[in-house]
Amino acid sequence: MLGYSMPLYVYVIEDLLVLLVLLSSFIMLSSRWISFYIHAYGFQSFLIFVLTIILGIEAQSVDLYLVAFLTLFVRAIFVPYILLRMIKKFNIKEEVKLTLKIPFSIISGVVLTVFAYFLIYRLISPFSPKIVVNASSIALSLIFVGFFMIISRFTTITHILGLLVIENGIFLLSVVVVPTLPIIVELVVLFDILVTVTAMLILSMFMKMRTGSFSTTMLNRLVG
Amino acid sequence: MMNMKIFIAIFLIIPLFASLSSFIVKNKRFAEYISLFSSFLDLIGAFIILYFSISLKTVSIFNGAIVIDKFSAYIILLVSVVYFVSSMYGISYMRLALEDEKMTDGEFFRYYLFLNLFALTMLLAPMINNMAVYLIDIELTTITSAFLVIAEVTEKSIEAAWKYIVIVSAGISLALLGTILFYLSGNIPGSGNIASSMDWTSLSLNAGYLNKDIVRFAFVLIVIGLGTKVGLAPMHTWLPDAHSEAPSPISSMLSASLLNTAMYGIMRYFNIAGKNLGFDFPQTIMIIIGLFSLFIGVMGIINQKTTKRLFAYSSIEHMSIIALGFGLGGIFGTFGALLQMLGHSLTKPVMFFGSGNFLHKYKTKDINKIKGAFYVMPKTAFLFSTGVMSLIGAPPSIIFISEFLIILQSLKDGYYWMTFLLIGFLIAAFVSLLSKSGSMVFGKAEGNFITDKGDFSPFSYIPMLLPLMASIILGFYIPGSLHSLLSGIVHIIK
Numbered sequence: 239m240l241g242y243s244m245p246l247y248v249y250v251i252e253d254l255l256v257l258l259v260l261l262s263s264f265i266m267l268s269s270r271w272i273s274f275y276i277h278a279y280g281f282q283s284f285l286i287f288v289l290t291i292i293l294g295i296e297a298q299s300v301d302l303y304l305v306a307f308l309t310l311f312v313r314a315i316f317v318p319y320i321l322l323r324m325i326k327k328f329n330i331k332e333e334v335k336l337t338l339k340i341p342f343s344i345i346s347g348v349v350l351t352v353f354a355y356f357l358i359y360r361l362i363s364p365f366s367p368k369i370v371v372n373a374s375s376i377a378l379s380l381i382f383v384g385f386f387m388i389i390s391r392f393t394t395i396t397h398i399l400g401l402l403v404i405e406n407g408i409f410l411l412s413v414v415v416v417p418t419l420p421i422i423v424e425l426v427v428l429f430d431i432l433v434t435v436t437a438m439l440i441l442s443m444f445m446k447m448r449t450g451s452f453s454t455t456m457l458n459r460l461v462g
Numbered sequence: 463m464m465n466m467k468i469f470i471a472i473f474l475i476i477p478l479f480a481s482l483s484s485f486i487v488k489n490k491r492f493a494e495y496i497s498l499f500s501s502f503l504d505l506i507g508a509f510i511i512l513y514f515s516i517s518l519k520t521v522s523i524f525n526g527a528i529v530i531d532k533f534s535a536y537i538i539l540l541v542s543v544v545y546f547v548s549s550m551y552g553i554s555y556m557r558l559a560l561e562d563e564k565m566t567d568g569e570f571f572r573y574y575l576f577l578n579l580f581a582l583t584m585l586l587a588p589m590i591n592n593m594a595v596y597l598i599d600i601e602l603t604t605i606t607s608a609f610l611v612i613a614e615v616t617e618k619s620i621e622a623a624w625k626y627i628v629i630v631s632a633g634i635s636l637a638l639l640g641t642i643l644f645y646l647s648g649n650i651p652g653s654g655n656i657a658s659s660m661d662w663t664s665l666s667l668n669a670g671y672l673n674k675d676i677v678r679f680a681f682v683l684i685v686i687g688l689g690t691k692v693g694l695a696p697m698h699t700w701l702p703d704a705h706s707e708a709p710s711p712i713s714s715m716l717s718a719s720l721l722n723t724a725m726y727g728i729m730r731y732f733n734i735a736g737k738n739l740g741f742d743f744p745q746t747i748m749i750i751i752g753l754f755s756l757f758i759g760v761m762g763i764i765n766q767k768t769t770k771r772l773f774a775y776s777s778i779e780h781m782s783i784i785a786l787g788f789g790l791g792g793i794f795g796t797f798g799a800l801l802q803m804l805g806h807s808l809t810k811p812v813m814f815f816g817s818g819n820f821l822h823k824y825k826t827k828d829i830n831k832i833k834g835a836f837y838v839m840p841k842t843a844f845l846f847s848t849g850v851m852s853l854i855g856a857p858p859s860i861i862f863i864s865e866f867l868i869i870l871q872s873l874k875d876g877y878y879w880m881t882f883l884l885i886g887f888l889i890a891a892f893v894s895l896l897s898k899s900g901s902m903v904f905g906k907a908e909g910n911f912i913t914d915k916g917d918f919s920p921f922s923y924i925p926m927l928l929p930l931m932a933s934i935i936l937g938f939y940i941p942g943s944l945h946s947l948l949s950g951i952v953h954i955i956k
Contacts, residue, residue, distance in 0.1 A: 361643075361676055365650050381639065388632060397628050404635045412642045416649055419642070420660060423594040427638070430598045434631055437605045441612070441624055448617050457621040460703040 255289045256373045263383045267343045276321045283313035301421040335392045354378035373414040380407030394442035394452045467523050473507040476500045481578030493574040494553045501546040508542035532950045534588040537726045540807040544719040545581040547925040551815045552711040554921035558822045573613045580606040587723045591661040593641050604630045610712040622707035629700040637687025643680035647672040662730045669737035681735040691724035693778045695758035705774035710818025714811035717777040748789030755782030760887045764894045768827040769817040780806045787868040796952045798867030805861035808933040809853045812926045816846035833905035841917045843903045845926040850899040854892045858937035
């Protein structure tokens with residue numbers, strides 16, 4: 239369990255890592271370029287991988303190592319790779335269409351993070367050490383930021399990335415708060431990510447063939 | 463138990479085999495009949511599972527990974543009934559689609575590949591004990607059915623499938639968060655890890671020991687997350703699009719079996735949360751969300767101008783009545799909601815199949831352009847109009863009994879304002895559906911008159927006849943075995 243009987247510098251490193259995770263989600267919120275987005279996602283997944291490894295050493299759990307390496311392969315390498323290849327193949331013009339201006343996005347991100355901190359503080363602070371509260375509130379804020387990214391950006395790739403950020407948040411939360419989670423759960427979640435991303439890429443390829451773009455703004459025929 | 467293991471394995475392998483073989487062999491007749499045959503076998507299998515779960519209490523195999531009690535067996539039965547009638551109707555629908563809608567052969571075989579996979583994921587879902595795995599299975603139903611929504615690739619169907627995947631995946635991830643919080647609630651450091659499991663069996667057994675604050679938060683997340691899949695407002699927005707753009711057999715499977723499968727998950731958590739917090743809290747949430755969805759569903763029904771969207775909103779209305787029934791609780795409310803699930807599964811396919819036949823005959827989904835169906839295709843029109851009566855709860859129909867029971871429960875509990883609202887909404891839906899279907903069936907056509915009269919092949923109306931007959935017969939008489947099964951499920955939920 240995080241927060242028990244480890245030397246102080248481990249906690250400092252862990253705190254720094256979750257802070258960087260939060261920073262990477264704000265990088266996504268503030269960027270206009272899709273490839274930048276994807277790289278930030280890969281970076282975030284890599285940070286989560288390192289954090290999971292450290293937690294695995296703390297808890298001396300082989301399951302966590304396995305999950306960490308699968309995370310590295312799936313979230314930090316495979317998914318960003320196919321997304322980048324997709325962009326290259328279809329020669330997407332890279333700028334993301336934003337509904338909200340970037341400063342407003344960042345302020346919303348901050349508000350969501352504070353809200354996440356309050357929620358987590360109310361829920362788990364009675365029985366958790368401070369470092370767990372910090373890490374899990376950042377995990378929850380990733381979930382909120384992911385939702386915000388889905389509703390505020392209008393391309394298929396950013397929708398996929400929004401869902402992936404939500405998944406990252408859930409994964410981080412589960413590793414930090416309940417490291418004893420049965421490994422089968424993490425495995426099926428990873429499997430689910432692979433299937434979902436593949437399906438969404440196929441769908442967006444169909445969309446590209448029919449409408450000539452990846453923008454979801456023209457998806458307005460079905461109403462009422 | 464060894465036999466049961468093999469039996470369940472075969473039960474799940476049948477649709478997998480049908481799906482892969484129909485995609486590999488690439489023979490149209492073979493794909494049609496292997497799907498029909500596999501759905502028929504699974505229907506028989508579902509009855510056998512039901513029999514086992516009644517006589518042997520609870521089946522628990524593969525180290526408790528798969529647990530089938532009466533509730534699971536009931537949902538499996540509902541899914542396989544809809545799978546059977548849909549794959550029978552699919553034969554007629556897909557042949558006509560190949561003939562006149564320029565559906566390519568590739569799309570045809572992809573349809574059969576994903577049809578059986580979709581059925582497989584839905585049949586598997588109620589058996590799974592681990593709730594996180596259950597949620598991932600629900601996510602897989604989303605993926606497989608999204609490919610069925612784009613069975614005919616058009617701009618509209620792509621739009622529907624995209625909205626479907628994005629909204630429902632986001633919803634399921636919230637439900638997953640809720641599940642992890644449920645796990646945390648039984649696994650708090652210092653509490654001795656009493657319920658260190660994600661299985662609903664052990665969570666339900668140790669429900670009293672869970673942390674109350676976390677359970678309260680987690681249950682709300684579950685209702686929002688799985689409610690997205692059930693089509694409860696305000697998370698219902700994907701539902702009318704996906705239902706209206708999918709081919710008719712798929713619309714019926716989406717509506718009549720998928721929504722029930724997701725509702726099953728909510729009820730498992732309802733049971734755990736109720737045992738932990740007292741049933742007032744989950745019941746209040748179900749009532750609030752049920753009433754709001756009822757409002758949205760009925761307003762949708764009144765506003766619709768196309769056939770399949772009309773019945774999609776009617777699905778929202780039905781699911782909200784089911785949520786209300788579970789929310790009211792008591793014997794009548796829960797019993798009524800369970801009966802309404804059966805009624806929904808029996809009547810909704812009739813309506814979507816009828817709309818599919820109209821679509822092929824009139825080449826439109828627009829209600830105002832479909833007129834005089836009674837003179838053009840009498841058999842379909844007769845079954846369609848009887849189906850509408852059955853759907854809106856005119857006696858004798860199973861839906862009449864279930865809605866009556868739910869109203870009775872709300873009167874019994876003294877929620878007079880809610881009874882008033884419920885009856886008002888039901889009457890509004892009644893009048894609106896009746897007038898719209900009446901104009902389709904009996905209205906007088908102006909201008910372009912359909913020249914080639916007559917129904918399509920028997921595969922187009924027999925699948926309408928079978929569930930409709932069952933719904934009407936059950937409206938007259940509920941067999942003792944069904945009654946005792948549903949009473950058993952009421953005790954499982956409470």
